[in-house]
Amino acid sequence: MDSAGSRRWALFLLTLVYMSNCMDRSIVAVLGEAIKNDLALSNAQLGLLGGLAFALLYSVLGIPIARLAERYSRVLILTVCITIWSGMTALCALASSFLFLAACRMGVGVGEAGCSPAAHSLISDYYEARRRASALAIYSAGCSVGQILVAVGGGWIAQHYGWRVAFVCAGVPGIALAFLIRFTLREPERGASDRAGHDAVTPNVPDRPASLANLTLRLLRQATVRNAIVGCVLATVAGYGIHQFTAPYFIRAFGVSYSQAGLAFGLTVGVASALGLLVGGVAADKAGARDGRWYVGVPALGILLTFPAYVLGFAQQGWIAATVVLIVPGILHFTYLGPTLSLLHNFVRPNERATASAVLLFLLSLVGFGVGPWFAGIAIDYFSARTGSPDSGTRLGLVVTATLFVWSAAHYGMAMRTYRRDFARG
Numbered sequence: 308m309d310s311a312g313s314r315r316w317a318l319f320l321l322t323l324v325y326m327s328n329c330m331d332r333s334i335v336a337v338l339g340e341a342i343k344n345d346l347a348l349s350n351a352q353l354g355l356l357g358g359l360a361f362a363l364l365y366s367v368l369g370i371p372i373a374r375l376a377e378r379y380s381r382v383l384i385l386t387v388c389i390t391i392w393s394g395m396t397a398l399c400a401l402a403s404s405f406l407f408l409a410a411c412r413m414g415v416g417v418g419e420a421g422c423s424p425a426a427h428s429l430i431s432d433y434y435e436a437r438r439r440a441s442a443l444a445i446y447s448a449g450c451s452v453g454q455i456l457v458a459v460g461g462g463w464i465a466q467h468y469g470w471r472v473a474f475v476c477a478g479v480p481g482i483a484l485a486f487l488i489r490f491t492l493r494e495p496e497r498g499a500s501d502r503a504g505h506d507a508v509t510p511n512v513p514d515r516p517a518s519l520a521n522l523t524l525r526l527l528r529q530a531t532v533r534n535a536i537v538g539c540v541l542a543t544v545a546g547y548g549i550h551q552f553t554a555p556y557f558i559r560a561f562g563v564s565y566s567q568a569g570l571a572f573g574l575t576v577g578v579a580s581a582l583g584l585l586v587g588g589v590a591a592d593k594a595g596a597r598d599g600r601w602y603v604g605v606p607a608l609g610i611l612l613t614f615p616a617y618v619l620g621f622a623q624q625g626w627i628a629a630t631v632v633l634i635v636p637g638i639l640h641f642t643y644l645g646p647t648l649s650l651l652h653n654f655v656r657p658n659e660r661a662t663a664s665a666v667l668l669f670l671l672s673l674v675g676f677g678v679g680p681w682f683a684g685i686a687i688d689y690f691s692a693r694t695g696s697p698d699s700g701t702r703l704g705l706v707v708t709a710t711l712f713v714w715s716a717a718h719y720g721m722a723m724r725t726y727r728r729d730f731a732r733g
Contacts, residue, residue, distance in 0.1 A: 313493065314433045318442060320492050321426045322449035324385060327481045328422050329450035330457040331396040331415055332361065333550070333576075334477050336680075337461040337569055338470040340555045342408070345470065350552075350691070352405055354684025357551040360409040362677035365416030366669045370519065373424035373665030377658055381425040386489040388425075392418025393481025400471040416672075423668055428661035431652050432495040437596060439652060444588020444645030448581040451641075455577030462554070462569015497657050522659055523666055531722045531729040532654055535603050536667060538718035539647045542610055543675025545711035546640055548683030549617070550576050552705060553633075559697045561626035571630045575620075579637025583609070587642030591649065600726040602650040607719035609642030610712050617709040621702050640712070643719070654730075683708045 335342065335357040343353050376384055395414030402408035426446060434442040457477055464473040526532045553576060554568040563571070587605055594601035616636035623629035648664065655663045686707050691700025 317429065317433050317492060317495075318445060320488060321429060322446050322452075323484060324389060324422060324426060324488065325446055325449035326453035326456070327389065327393065327484055328419050329453035330477050331392055331481065332419060333454050334396070334399075334457050334461055334474065335361075335412070336551045336576075337458050337554055337572055338465050338473055338565075339551070340558050340568070341465050341470040341565060343555075346402075346405060346408070348405055350684040350688045351681065352684075353555075354548075354551060354680035354682075356405070356408060356412055358547065358680035359677040360412040361416040361419075362672040362675075363416065364413050365420045366672035366677065368417060368420035369424060369665045369668050369672065370662065372421040373428075373661040374519065376421070376425040376428055376661040380494055381429050381661070382488060382492050382494050384421050384425050385492075386485050388418045388421035389481050389485040389488065390418070392416075392422075393478045393485070394418075395478070396481070397475050397478030399478075400474040402471075424661040424665040427648060427652070427664040428497075429495065431660050432497055432657065436649075436653055437592065440588045440592045440595070440602070440645045440649035442588075443648045443652075444584045447588075447641075447644050447648075448584040451577045451579075451581030451584060453577075454580065455573040458554070458569045458573030458577055460569075462566045462572070465569075466565040519662060519666075522655065522662055526651070526654065526663065526666065529654070529729040530725040531603065532651065534718040534722035534725070535606075535647050535650055536670060538603075538606065538610070538715045538722065539643060539667065540670050540674050541711050541715035541718065542606075542613075542640065542643055543671045544679040544682065545708055545715070547676050547679035548708040549705050551680035552683055552687060552701060556621075556701045556705060557626055557629070559701050561629070563626050567626065571626060571633075574630055575633040575637050579634045580641040583638040583641030584645055586638065588645030588649075590642070591646035595646075595649075599730055600723045602646045602653075603719050603722040603726060605646050606643035607716050607723055609639045610719060611716035612636075613639045613716075614709050614712040617712070618706055621706055621709075636709075643715075679708075 339353050339357065342348065372384065392415045395411050395418060398414070399408060399411040402411060427443065430442050430446055431439055461473045461477065464476055554572045557563050557568040557571045587609060591602050591605045594605065613636045616639060620629055620633035620636060623632055651663050651667060652660050683704055687701050687704030690703040691697050694700050694703070
């Protein structure tokens with residue numbers, strides 16, 4: 308078993324990796340209005356750039372790269388992937404058309420496809436089951452830090468130097484991080500935390516490594532896991548749809564600058580999601596130690612409260628008031644991710660965790676990230692045409708997108724009802 312110092316260093320580095328990942332993934336949401344105006348794009352095209360253009364190859368390649376991560380060095384896979392997505396992000400600065408920028412975004416997706424499955428597997432080998440949701444939540448919070456940095460920094464750079472310079476500044480630091488990962492992160496023994504942690508809660512499943520088809524079918528046959536995955540996907544569709552148009556919403560509704568819109572995005576998405584991830588992970592670990600149903604109960608409660616909080620936020624008439632209120636649904640929304648990942652890892656063997664994460668991320672990416680921004684963009688175009696106002700159209704389109712949180716919460720609630728039965732079966 309690794310020392311406490313090794314575990315902390317590994318988690319710190321992997322959190323930095325995810326920070327870089329989400330900076331490069333989220334930058335279109337921050338720079339979207341500037342890109343839209345410069346390249347004369349529609350809201351639907353902007354939604355495609357922020358969603359499907361990135362998510363298509365990201366989702367398709369995630370599973371085969373995860374299968375490699377079950378057999379080969381996860382550290383080496385991360386090194387290669389970081390280099391690819393960072394380079395492609397910088398290359399976006401040369402885009403002169405929608406198609407060129409879409410191709411670069413697809414390249415970013417290729418690199419980022421190998422990030423989280425390998426990182427999740429590493430974290431679960433460093434941390435035993437009863438600390439896993441918290442560790443995975445801390446890792447996931449790296450995404451929020453990345454969103455804060457790209458929101459504030461990217462908005463400021465776009466305001467003073469243009470959106471192309473912002474792409475370069477987001478991409479280049481990842482190259483240095485790739486070297487740091489390659490030469491300072493040690494590959495842990497698979498399953499070490501489960502053997503060392505006497506309180507591991509992973510249920511009994513077949514010892515031999517499962518094929519992709521068998522693992523997927525085994526997960527989906529269990530109502531608890533199936534409903535948690537559906538709830539997670541629906542929350543991601545709504546979340547990514549809203550986040551893609553948060554900065555444009557502040558610009559259109561309140562006439563703020565790119566810097567102010569970036570600040571609003573950083574607070575309502577970056578800071579709020581970091582708090583939500585940490586609260587959700589810690590709460591699930593503490594409550595789940597007494598009753599495992601809280602690994603789905605915490606997301607059910609948080610997401611249920613998200614919809615009315617978003618409606619209240621979009622009803623505000625000033626940008627400062629809207630920013631303050633919209634922090635609340637941002638926190639509530641992200642209570643789901645750490646507990647859901649921990650639930651998934653607790654239902655599979657150590658040599659199946661990268662693949663289990665990849666299966667979930669495939670659905671989150673293809674449906675959530677791929678469809679969410681596009682869905683929101685279509686809704687905004689529709690309501691903007693009906694009302695004749697980009698301000699009202701954006702507001703109404705985002706409220707419609709937020710209704711998916713209610714559907715998501717219902718599935719987490721159903722997962723809570725079947726948890727004990729499914730966990731006992733293993």
